[in-house]
Amino acid sequence: MHTAGRYESRRATLRRYLLVTKPRIIELLLVTTVPSMVVAARGWPGTWLVIATVLGGTMSAGSANALNNEIDRDIDRIMARTSARPTATDEVPQGHALRLGLVLGVAGFAWLWGFVNLTAALLATSAILFYVFVYTLGLKRRTSQAVVIGGAAGCVPVLTGWVAVPGATLADPTPWLLFALMFWWQPPHFWALAMKYREDYARAGLPMLTVVHGNDEATRHILLYSYLLLSIVLLTVVGAGLGWMFAVVALGMTAGWLVLAHRLRRTRTIGDAMKLFHYSTIYVAVVFVAAAVDAVL
Structure with a gap:
Protein backbone atom coordinates (compact mmCIF):
# COMPACT_ATOMS: atom_id res chain seq x y z
CA MET A 1 0.00 0.00 0.00
CA HIS A 2 2.85 2.32 0.87
CA THR A 3 4.50 1.72 -2.53
CA ALA A 4 1.18 2.25 -4.29
CA GLY A 5 0.74 5.53 -2.42
CA ARG A 6 4.17 6.75 -3.51
CA TYR A 7 3.38 5.79 -7.10
CA GLU A 8 0.10 7.73 -7.04
CA THR A 21 2.97 23.16 -20.19
CA LYS A 22 -0.70 23.53 -21.38
CA PRO A 23 -0.82 20.34 -23.48
CA ARG A 24 -4.16 21.23 -25.12
CA ILE A 25 -2.65 24.40 -26.61
CA ILE A 26 0.38 22.40 -27.78
CA GLU A 27 -1.96 20.01 -29.64
CA LEU A 28 -3.41 22.94 -31.57
CA LEU A 29 0.06 24.22 -32.51
CA LEU A 30 1.14 20.80 -33.78
CA VAL A 31 -2.00 20.56 -35.93
CA THR A 32 -0.42 23.32 -38.03
CA THR A 33 3.19 22.05 -37.91
CA VAL A 34 2.73 18.63 -39.53
CA PRO A 35 0.49 19.80 -42.42
CA SER A 36 3.00 22.58 -43.11
CA MET A 37 5.73 19.93 -43.44
CA VAL A 38 3.57 17.86 -45.79
CA VAL A 39 2.83 20.89 -47.98
CA ALA A 40 6.53 21.81 -48.07
CA ALA A 41 7.51 18.27 -49.10
CA ARG A 42 4.54 17.91 -51.48
CA THR A 53 10.10 18.11 -35.47
CA VAL A 54 7.00 17.42 -33.38
CA LEU A 55 9.06 16.48 -30.32
CA GLY A 56 11.22 19.59 -30.62
CA GLY A 57 8.17 21.78 -31.22
CA THR A 58 6.41 20.24 -28.23
CA MET A 59 9.35 21.04 -25.94
CA SER A 60 9.54 24.62 -27.22
CA ALA A 61 5.80 25.23 -26.91
CA GLY A 62 5.81 23.62 -23.46
CA SER A 63 8.65 25.94 -22.48
CA ALA A 64 6.73 29.07 -23.51
CA ASN A 65 3.60 27.90 -21.69
CA ALA A 66 5.44 26.99 -18.50
CA SER A 83 -7.55 29.59 -10.60
CA ALA A 84 -7.12 25.80 -10.62
CA ARG A 85 -3.82 25.90 -12.53
CA PRO A 86 -1.06 24.17 -10.54
CA THR A 87 0.99 27.39 -10.44
CA ALA A 88 -2.03 29.40 -9.20
CA THR A 89 -2.72 26.89 -6.40
CA ASP A 90 1.01 26.55 -5.57
CA GLU A 91 0.83 22.79 -6.22
CA VAL A 92 3.80 23.63 -8.44
CA PRO A 93 5.92 25.81 -6.11
CA GLN A 94 7.22 29.27 -6.98
CA GLY A 95 10.15 29.06 -9.40
CA HIS A 96 9.60 25.45 -10.43
CA ALA A 97 7.67 26.31 -13.60
CA LEU A 98 10.42 28.81 -14.44
CA ARG A 99 13.07 26.11 -14.21
CA LEU A 100 10.91 23.68 -16.18
CA GLY A 101 10.38 26.29 -18.89
CA LEU A 102 14.09 27.07 -19.19
CA VAL A 103 15.04 23.38 -19.34
CA LEU A 104 12.41 22.65 -22.00
CA GLY A 105 13.49 25.70 -24.01
CA VAL A 106 17.14 24.68 -24.07
CA ALA A 107 16.25 21.03 -24.72
CA GLY A 108 13.92 21.99 -27.57
CA PHE A 109 16.59 24.13 -29.21
CA ALA A 110 19.26 21.45 -28.86
CA TRP A 111 16.93 18.72 -30.11
CA LEU A 112 15.80 20.64 -33.20
CA TRP A 113 19.35 21.73 -34.01
CA ALA A 127 8.59 31.97 -30.65
CA ILE A 128 9.34 31.31 -26.96
CA LEU A 129 11.13 34.65 -26.58
CA PHE A 130 8.39 36.55 -28.41
CA TYR A 131 5.62 34.92 -26.38
CA VAL A 132 7.33 35.53 -23.04
CA PHE A 133 8.92 38.96 -23.52
CA VAL A 134 6.68 40.66 -26.09
CA TYR A 135 3.27 39.17 -25.25
CA THR A 136 3.32 38.07 -21.58
CA LEU A 137 5.69 40.67 -20.10
CA GLY A 138 5.29 43.48 -22.62
CA LEU A 139 1.71 43.66 -23.91
CA LYS A 140 -0.72 41.45 -22.00
CA ARG A 141 -1.24 43.80 -19.03
CA ARG A 142 -0.94 47.02 -21.04
CA THR A 143 -3.03 46.91 -24.23
CA SER A 144 -6.16 45.37 -25.70
CA GLN A 145 -4.14 44.64 -28.86
CA ALA A 146 -1.95 42.10 -27.05
CA VAL A 147 -3.93 39.21 -28.54
CA VAL A 148 -3.37 40.51 -32.08
CA ILE A 149 0.36 41.22 -31.82
CA GLY A 150 1.22 38.43 -29.42
CA GLY A 151 -0.60 35.93 -31.61
CA ALA A 152 2.39 35.92 -33.97
CA ALA A 153 4.14 33.52 -31.59
CA GLY A 154 1.41 30.93 -32.15
CA CYS A 155 1.94 31.12 -35.92
CA VAL A 156 5.67 30.31 -35.86
CA PRO A 157 5.13 26.49 -35.74
CA VAL A 158 3.91 26.80 -39.34
CA LEU A 159 7.31 28.23 -40.35
CA THR A 160 9.21 25.76 -38.15
CA GLY A 161 7.47 22.84 -39.83
CA TRP A 162 8.16 24.31 -43.25
CA VAL A 163 11.92 24.83 -42.81
CA ALA A 164 12.25 21.39 -41.19
CA VAL A 165 11.83 19.87 -44.65
CA PRO A 166 15.12 19.67 -46.60
CA GLY A 167 15.18 22.14 -49.49
CA ALA A 168 12.19 24.16 -48.23
CA THR A 169 12.94 27.84 -47.71
CA LEU A 170 11.09 30.89 -46.42
CA ALA A 171 11.59 32.56 -49.81
CA ASP A 172 8.50 30.62 -50.89
CA PRO A 173 5.27 32.61 -50.30
CA THR A 174 3.29 29.53 -49.21
CA PRO A 175 4.52 29.31 -45.58
CA TRP A 176 3.88 33.03 -45.13
CA LEU A 177 0.34 32.65 -46.44
CA LEU A 178 -0.25 29.79 -43.99
CA PHE A 179 1.35 31.94 -41.26
CA ALA A 180 -1.03 34.82 -42.16
CA LEU A 181 -4.00 32.46 -42.09
CA MET A 182 -3.11 31.48 -38.51
CA PHE A 183 -2.37 35.11 -37.59
CA TRP A 184 -5.82 36.40 -38.62
CA TRP A 185 -7.55 33.31 -37.24
CA GLN A 186 -6.33 33.86 -33.68
CA PRO A 187 -7.87 37.22 -32.63
CA PRO A 188 -11.54 36.38 -33.39
CA HIS A 189 -11.00 32.88 -31.96
CA PHE A 190 -9.73 34.33 -28.69
CA MET A 195 -16.68 37.48 -24.25
CA LYS A 196 -17.58 34.64 -21.91
CA TYR A 197 -14.83 35.48 -19.42
CA ARG A 198 -15.13 39.28 -19.58
CA GLU A 199 -15.70 39.62 -15.82
CA ASP A 200 -12.73 37.36 -15.13
CA TYR A 201 -10.40 39.58 -17.16
CA ALA A 202 -11.84 42.72 -15.57
CA ARG A 203 -11.27 41.32 -12.08
CA ALA A 204 -7.65 40.55 -12.95
CA GLY A 205 -7.15 44.05 -14.37
CA LEU A 206 -6.32 42.84 -17.88
CA PRO A 207 -7.18 45.32 -20.68
CA MET A 208 -8.83 42.70 -22.87
CA LEU A 209 -10.89 44.11 -25.77
CA THR A 210 -14.08 42.88 -24.08
CA VAL A 211 -13.14 44.73 -20.88
CA VAL A 212 -11.93 48.00 -22.41
CA HIS A 213 -14.57 48.35 -25.12
CA GLY A 214 -17.25 45.84 -24.12
CA ASN A 215 -18.70 42.71 -25.69
CA ASP A 216 -20.66 44.69 -28.27
CA GLU A 217 -17.49 46.19 -29.75
CA ALA A 218 -15.85 42.76 -29.55
CA THR A 219 -18.52 41.32 -31.88
CA ARG A 220 -17.74 44.10 -34.38
CA HIS A 221 -14.02 43.29 -34.23
CA ILE A 222 -14.74 39.58 -34.58
CA LEU A 223 -16.77 40.20 -37.74
CA LEU A 224 -14.10 42.50 -39.20
CA TYR A 225 -11.31 40.02 -38.53
CA SER A 226 -13.45 37.22 -39.95
CA TYR A 227 -13.49 39.05 -43.29
CA LEU A 228 -9.74 39.65 -43.00
CA LEU A 229 -9.42 35.89 -42.53
CA LEU A 230 -11.51 35.35 -45.68
CA SER A 231 -9.15 37.63 -47.62
CA ILE A 232 -6.13 35.56 -46.49
CA VAL A 233 -7.91 32.33 -47.42
CA LEU A 234 -8.57 33.74 -50.91
CA LEU A 235 -4.92 34.79 -51.24
CA THR A 236 -3.81 31.33 -50.11
CA VAL A 237 -6.11 29.63 -52.62
CA VAL A 238 -4.59 31.77 -55.39
CA GLY A 239 -0.96 32.01 -54.28
CA ALA A 240 -0.05 28.85 -52.35
CA GLY A 241 -0.11 26.47 -55.28
CA LEU A 242 -2.58 24.12 -53.58
CA GLY A 243 -5.34 22.35 -55.47
CA TRP A 244 -9.13 22.31 -55.64
CA MET A 245 -9.60 20.28 -52.46
CA PHE A 246 -8.00 22.95 -50.29
CA ALA A 247 -9.98 25.65 -52.08
CA VAL A 248 -13.32 23.91 -51.55
CA VAL A 249 -12.68 22.99 -47.91
CA ALA A 250 -11.09 26.32 -46.88
CA LEU A 251 -13.74 28.45 -48.56
CA GLY A 256 -19.51 28.67 -42.12
CA TRP A 257 -17.33 30.89 -39.92
CA LEU A 258 -18.83 34.05 -41.47
CA VAL A 259 -22.36 32.79 -40.87
CA LEU A 260 -21.54 32.34 -37.16
CA ALA A 261 -19.74 35.70 -36.98
CA HIS A 262 -22.73 37.52 -38.49
CA ARG A 263 -25.10 35.73 -36.13
CA LEU A 264 -22.92 36.72 -33.17
CA ARG A 265 -22.87 40.34 -34.34
CA ARG A 266 -26.66 40.26 -34.54
CA THR A 267 -27.39 38.53 -31.20
CA ARG A 268 -24.36 39.58 -29.07
CA THR A 269 -24.94 36.50 -26.89
CA ILE A 270 -22.37 34.42 -25.03
CA GLY A 271 -23.96 31.27 -26.44
CA ASP A 272 -23.27 32.34 -30.01
CA ALA A 273 -19.77 33.50 -29.04
CA MET A 274 -18.99 30.01 -27.74
CA LYS A 275 -20.43 28.41 -30.89
CA LEU A 276 -17.98 30.48 -32.92
CA PHE A 277 -15.14 29.66 -30.53
CA HIS A 278 -15.70 25.89 -30.78
CA TYR A 279 -16.14 26.10 -34.55
CA SER A 280 -12.90 28.08 -34.88
CA THR A 281 -10.97 25.30 -33.11
CA ILE A 282 -12.30 22.74 -35.59
CA TYR A 283 -11.77 25.19 -38.45
CA VAL A 284 -8.01 25.50 -38.16
CA ALA A 285 -7.53 21.72 -37.91
CA VAL A 286 -9.74 20.98 -40.92
CA VAL A 287 -8.22 23.69 -43.13
CA PHE A 288 -4.62 22.68 -42.42
CA VAL A 289 -5.36 18.96 -42.84
CA ALA A 290 -7.06 19.79 -46.16
CA ALA A 291 -3.88 21.60 -47.26
CA ALA A 292 -1.81 18.53 -46.37
CA VAL A 293 -4.13 16.08 -48.15
CA ASP A 294 -4.23 18.34 -51.21
CA ALA A 295 -0.41 18.44 -51.31
CA VAL A 296 -0.23 14.64 -51.17
CA LEU A 297 -2.87 14.13 -53.88
Whole structure:
Protein backbone atom coordinates (compact mmCIF):
# COMPACT_ATOMS: atom_id res chain seq x y z
CA MET A 1 0.00 0.00 0.00
CA HIS A 2 2.85 2.32 0.87
CA THR A 3 4.50 1.72 -2.53
CA ALA A 4 1.18 2.25 -4.29
CA GLY A 5 0.74 5.53 -2.42
CA ARG A 6 4.17 6.75 -3.51
CA TYR A 7 3.38 5.79 -7.10
CA GLU A 8 0.10 7.73 -7.04
CA SER A 9 1.86 10.74 -5.49
CA ARG A 10 4.53 10.76 -8.20
CA ARG A 11 1.89 10.33 -10.87
CA ALA A 12 -0.08 13.30 -9.49
CA THR A 13 3.09 15.42 -9.37
CA LEU A 14 3.97 14.51 -12.95
CA ARG A 15 0.43 15.40 -14.04
CA ARG A 16 0.69 18.84 -12.36
CA TYR A 17 3.95 19.62 -14.16
CA LEU A 18 2.47 18.38 -17.43
CA LEU A 19 -0.51 20.73 -16.98
CA VAL A 20 1.89 23.66 -16.56
CA THR A 21 2.97 23.16 -20.19
CA LYS A 22 -0.70 23.53 -21.38
CA PRO A 23 -0.82 20.34 -23.48
CA ARG A 24 -4.16 21.23 -25.12
CA ILE A 25 -2.65 24.40 -26.61
CA ILE A 26 0.38 22.40 -27.78
CA GLU A 27 -1.96 20.01 -29.64
CA LEU A 28 -3.41 22.94 -31.57
CA LEU A 29 0.06 24.22 -32.51
CA LEU A 30 1.14 20.80 -33.78
CA VAL A 31 -2.00 20.56 -35.93
CA THR A 32 -0.42 23.32 -38.03
CA THR A 33 3.19 22.05 -37.91
CA VAL A 34 2.73 18.63 -39.53
CA PRO A 35 0.49 19.80 -42.42
CA SER A 36 3.00 22.58 -43.11
CA MET A 37 5.73 19.93 -43.44
CA VAL A 38 3.57 17.86 -45.79
CA VAL A 39 2.83 20.89 -47.98
CA ALA A 40 6.53 21.81 -48.07
CA ALA A 41 7.51 18.27 -49.10
CA ARG A 42 4.54 17.91 -51.48
CA GLY A 43 4.06 14.52 -49.84
CA TRP A 44 5.03 12.71 -46.65
CA PRO A 45 8.34 14.22 -45.49
CA GLY A 46 9.49 11.11 -43.63
CA THR A 47 8.28 9.62 -40.36
CA TRP A 48 11.47 10.26 -38.38
CA LEU A 49 11.64 13.90 -39.51
CA VAL A 50 8.00 14.45 -38.49
CA ILE A 51 8.57 12.82 -35.08
CA ALA A 52 11.76 14.82 -34.49
CA THR A 53 10.10 18.11 -35.47
CA VAL A 54 7.00 17.42 -33.38
CA LEU A 55 9.06 16.48 -30.32
CA GLY A 56 11.22 19.59 -30.62
CA GLY A 57 8.17 21.78 -31.22
CA THR A 58 6.41 20.24 -28.23
CA MET A 59 9.35 21.04 -25.94
CA SER A 60 9.54 24.62 -27.22
CA ALA A 61 5.80 25.23 -26.91
CA GLY A 62 5.81 23.62 -23.46
CA SER A 63 8.65 25.94 -22.48
CA ALA A 64 6.73 29.07 -23.51
CA ASN A 65 3.60 27.90 -21.69
CA ALA A 66 5.44 26.99 -18.50
CA LEU A 67 7.16 30.40 -18.41
CA ASN A 68 3.82 32.09 -19.07
CA ASN A 69 2.23 30.20 -16.17
CA GLU A 70 5.05 31.25 -13.85
CA ILE A 71 4.78 34.93 -14.82
CA ASP A 72 0.97 34.99 -14.65
CA ARG A 73 0.74 33.18 -11.32
CA ASP A 74 -0.71 36.29 -9.63
CA ILE A 75 -3.51 37.00 -12.10
CA ASP A 76 -4.30 33.31 -12.59
CA ARG A 77 -5.25 33.16 -8.90
CA ILE A 78 -7.82 35.93 -9.42
CA MET A 79 -9.50 34.54 -12.54
CA ALA A 80 -12.03 31.71 -12.12
CA ARG A 81 -10.99 30.19 -15.47
CA THR A 82 -7.35 29.80 -14.40
CA SER A 83 -7.55 29.59 -10.60
CA ALA A 84 -7.12 25.80 -10.62
CA ARG A 85 -3.82 25.90 -12.53
CA PRO A 86 -1.06 24.17 -10.54
CA THR A 87 0.99 27.39 -10.44
CA ALA A 88 -2.03 29.40 -9.20
CA THR A 89 -2.72 26.89 -6.40
CA ASP A 90 1.01 26.55 -5.57
CA GLU A 91 0.83 22.79 -6.22
CA VAL A 92 3.80 23.63 -8.44
CA PRO A 93 5.92 25.81 -6.11
CA GLN A 94 7.22 29.27 -6.98
CA GLY A 95 10.15 29.06 -9.40
CA HIS A 96 9.60 25.45 -10.43
CA ALA A 97 7.67 26.31 -13.60
CA LEU A 98 10.42 28.81 -14.44
CA ARG A 99 13.07 26.11 -14.21
CA LEU A 100 10.91 23.68 -16.18
CA GLY A 101 10.38 26.29 -18.89
CA LEU A 102 14.09 27.07 -19.19
CA VAL A 103 15.04 23.38 -19.34
CA LEU A 104 12.41 22.65 -22.00
CA GLY A 105 13.49 25.70 -24.01
CA VAL A 106 17.14 24.68 -24.07
CA ALA A 107 16.25 21.03 -24.72
CA GLY A 108 13.92 21.99 -27.57
CA PHE A 109 16.59 24.13 -29.21
CA ALA A 110 19.26 21.45 -28.86
CA TRP A 111 16.93 18.72 -30.11
CA LEU A 112 15.80 20.64 -33.20
CA TRP A 113 19.35 21.73 -34.01
CA GLY A 114 20.68 18.20 -33.62
CA PHE A 115 17.92 16.22 -35.33
CA VAL A 116 16.22 18.73 -37.67
CA ASN A 117 18.23 21.87 -38.51
CA LEU A 118 19.45 25.14 -37.03
CA THR A 119 16.82 27.29 -38.75
CA ALA A 120 13.99 25.26 -37.21
CA ALA A 121 15.67 25.50 -33.80
CA LEU A 122 16.08 29.29 -34.08
CA LEU A 123 12.46 29.78 -35.18
CA ALA A 124 11.04 27.66 -32.36
CA THR A 125 13.16 29.49 -29.79
CA SER A 126 12.25 32.89 -31.24
CA ALA A 127 8.59 31.97 -30.65
CA ILE A 128 9.34 31.31 -26.96
CA LEU A 129 11.13 34.65 -26.58
CA PHE A 130 8.39 36.55 -28.41
CA TYR A 131 5.62 34.92 -26.38
CA VAL A 132 7.33 35.53 -23.04
CA PHE A 133 8.92 38.96 -23.52
CA VAL A 134 6.68 40.66 -26.09
CA TYR A 135 3.27 39.17 -25.25
CA THR A 136 3.32 38.07 -21.58
CA LEU A 137 5.69 40.67 -20.10
CA GLY A 138 5.29 43.48 -22.62
CA LEU A 139 1.71 43.66 -23.91
CA LYS A 140 -0.72 41.45 -22.00
CA ARG A 141 -1.24 43.80 -19.03
CA ARG A 142 -0.94 47.02 -21.04
CA THR A 143 -3.03 46.91 -24.23
CA SER A 144 -6.16 45.37 -25.70
CA GLN A 145 -4.14 44.64 -28.86
CA ALA A 146 -1.95 42.10 -27.05
CA VAL A 147 -3.93 39.21 -28.54
CA VAL A 148 -3.37 40.51 -32.08
CA ILE A 149 0.36 41.22 -31.82
CA GLY A 150 1.22 38.43 -29.42
CA GLY A 151 -0.60 35.93 -31.61
CA ALA A 152 2.39 35.92 -33.97
CA ALA A 153 4.14 33.52 -31.59
CA GLY A 154 1.41 30.93 -32.15
CA CYS A 155 1.94 31.12 -35.92
CA VAL A 156 5.67 30.31 -35.86
CA PRO A 157 5.13 26.49 -35.74
CA VAL A 158 3.91 26.80 -39.34
CA LEU A 159 7.31 28.23 -40.35
CA THR A 160 9.21 25.76 -38.15
CA GLY A 161 7.47 22.84 -39.83
CA TRP A 162 8.16 24.31 -43.25
CA VAL A 163 11.92 24.83 -42.81
CA ALA A 164 12.25 21.39 -41.19
CA VAL A 165 11.83 19.87 -44.65
CA PRO A 166 15.12 19.67 -46.60
CA GLY A 167 15.18 22.14 -49.49
CA ALA A 168 12.19 24.16 -48.23
CA THR A 169 12.94 27.84 -47.71
CA LEU A 170 11.09 30.89 -46.42
CA ALA A 171 11.59 32.56 -49.81
CA ASP A 172 8.50 30.62 -50.89
CA PRO A 173 5.27 32.61 -50.30
CA THR A 174 3.29 29.53 -49.21
CA PRO A 175 4.52 29.31 -45.58
CA TRP A 176 3.88 33.03 -45.13
CA LEU A 177 0.34 32.65 -46.44
CA LEU A 178 -0.25 29.79 -43.99
CA PHE A 179 1.35 31.94 -41.26
CA ALA A 180 -1.03 34.82 -42.16
CA LEU A 181 -4.00 32.46 -42.09
CA MET A 182 -3.11 31.48 -38.51
CA PHE A 183 -2.37 35.11 -37.59
CA TRP A 184 -5.82 36.40 -38.62
CA TRP A 185 -7.55 33.31 -37.24
CA GLN A 186 -6.33 33.86 -33.68
CA PRO A 187 -7.87 37.22 -32.63
CA PRO A 188 -11.54 36.38 -33.39
CA HIS A 189 -11.00 32.88 -31.96
CA PHE A 190 -9.73 34.33 -28.69
CA TRP A 191 -12.12 37.30 -28.51
CA ALA A 192 -15.09 34.92 -28.75
CA LEU A 193 -13.81 33.15 -25.63
CA ALA A 194 -13.00 36.48 -23.97
CA MET A 195 -16.68 37.48 -24.25
CA LYS A 196 -17.58 34.64 -21.91
CA TYR A 197 -14.83 35.48 -19.42
CA ARG A 198 -15.13 39.28 -19.58
CA GLU A 199 -15.70 39.62 -15.82
CA ASP A 200 -12.73 37.36 -15.13
CA TYR A 201 -10.40 39.58 -17.16
CA ALA A 202 -11.84 42.72 -15.57
CA ARG A 203 -11.27 41.32 -12.08
CA ALA A 204 -7.65 40.55 -12.95
CA GLY A 205 -7.15 44.05 -14.37
CA LEU A 206 -6.32 42.84 -17.88
CA PRO A 207 -7.18 45.32 -20.68
CA MET A 208 -8.83 42.70 -22.87
CA LEU A 209 -10.89 44.11 -25.77
CA THR A 210 -14.08 42.88 -24.08
CA VAL A 211 -13.14 44.73 -20.88
CA VAL A 212 -11.93 48.00 -22.41
CA HIS A 213 -14.57 48.35 -25.12
CA GLY A 214 -17.25 45.84 -24.12
CA ASN A 215 -18.70 42.71 -25.69
CA ASP A 216 -20.66 44.69 -28.27
CA GLU A 217 -17.49 46.19 -29.75
CA ALA A 218 -15.85 42.76 -29.55
CA THR A 219 -18.52 41.32 -31.88
CA ARG A 220 -17.74 44.10 -34.38
CA HIS A 221 -14.02 43.29 -34.23
CA ILE A 222 -14.74 39.58 -34.58
CA LEU A 223 -16.77 40.20 -37.74
CA LEU A 224 -14.10 42.50 -39.20
CA TYR A 225 -11.31 40.02 -38.53
CA SER A 226 -13.45 37.22 -39.95
CA TYR A 227 -13.49 39.05 -43.29
CA LEU A 228 -9.74 39.65 -43.00
CA LEU A 229 -9.42 35.89 -42.53
CA LEU A 230 -11.51 35.35 -45.68
CA SER A 231 -9.15 37.63 -47.62
CA ILE A 232 -6.13 35.56 -46.49
CA VAL A 233 -7.91 32.33 -47.42
CA LEU A 234 -8.57 33.74 -50.91
CA LEU A 235 -4.92 34.79 -51.24
CA THR A 236 -3.81 31.33 -50.11
CA VAL A 237 -6.11 29.63 -52.62
CA VAL A 238 -4.59 31.77 -55.39
CA GLY A 239 -0.96 32.01 -54.28
CA ALA A 240 -0.05 28.85 -52.35
CA GLY A 241 -0.11 26.47 -55.28
CA LEU A 242 -2.58 24.12 -53.58
CA GLY A 243 -5.34 22.35 -55.47
CA TRP A 244 -9.13 22.31 -55.64
CA MET A 245 -9.60 20.28 -52.46
CA PHE A 246 -8.00 22.95 -50.29
CA ALA A 247 -9.98 25.65 -52.08
CA VAL A 248 -13.32 23.91 -51.55
CA VAL A 249 -12.68 22.99 -47.91
CA ALA A 250 -11.09 26.32 -46.88
CA LEU A 251 -13.74 28.45 -48.56
CA GLY A 252 -16.55 26.22 -47.28
CA MET A 253 -15.25 26.32 -43.71
CA THR A 254 -14.74 30.10 -43.92
CA ALA A 255 -18.30 30.56 -45.19
CA GLY A 256 -19.51 28.67 -42.12
CA TRP A 257 -17.33 30.89 -39.92
CA LEU A 258 -18.83 34.05 -41.47
CA VAL A 259 -22.36 32.79 -40.87
CA LEU A 260 -21.54 32.34 -37.16
CA ALA A 261 -19.74 35.70 -36.98
CA HIS A 262 -22.73 37.52 -38.49
CA ARG A 263 -25.10 35.73 -36.13
CA LEU A 264 -22.92 36.72 -33.17
CA ARG A 265 -22.87 40.34 -34.34
CA ARG A 266 -26.66 40.26 -34.54
CA THR A 267 -27.39 38.53 -31.20
CA ARG A 268 -24.36 39.58 -29.07
CA THR A 269 -24.94 36.50 -26.89
CA ILE A 270 -22.37 34.42 -25.03
CA GLY A 271 -23.96 31.27 -26.44
CA ASP A 272 -23.27 32.34 -30.01
CA ALA A 273 -19.77 33.50 -29.04
CA MET A 274 -18.99 30.01 -27.74
CA LYS A 275 -20.43 28.41 -30.89
CA LEU A 276 -17.98 30.48 -32.92
CA PHE A 277 -15.14 29.66 -30.53
CA HIS A 278 -15.70 25.89 -30.78
CA TYR A 279 -16.14 26.10 -34.55
CA SER A 280 -12.90 28.08 -34.88
CA THR A 281 -10.97 25.30 -33.11
CA ILE A 282 -12.30 22.74 -35.59
CA TYR A 283 -11.77 25.19 -38.45
CA VAL A 284 -8.01 25.50 -38.16
CA ALA A 285 -7.53 21.72 -37.91
CA VAL A 286 -9.74 20.98 -40.92
CA VAL A 287 -8.22 23.69 -43.13
CA PHE A 288 -4.62 22.68 -42.42
CA VAL A 289 -5.36 18.96 -42.84
CA ALA A 290 -7.06 19.79 -46.16
CA ALA A 291 -3.88 21.60 -47.26
CA ALA A 292 -1.81 18.53 -46.37
CA VAL A 293 -4.13 16.08 -48.15
CA ASP A 294 -4.23 18.34 -51.21
CA ALA A 295 -0.41 18.44 -51.31
CA VAL A 296 -0.23 14.64 -51.17
CA LEU A 297 -2.87 14.13 -53.88
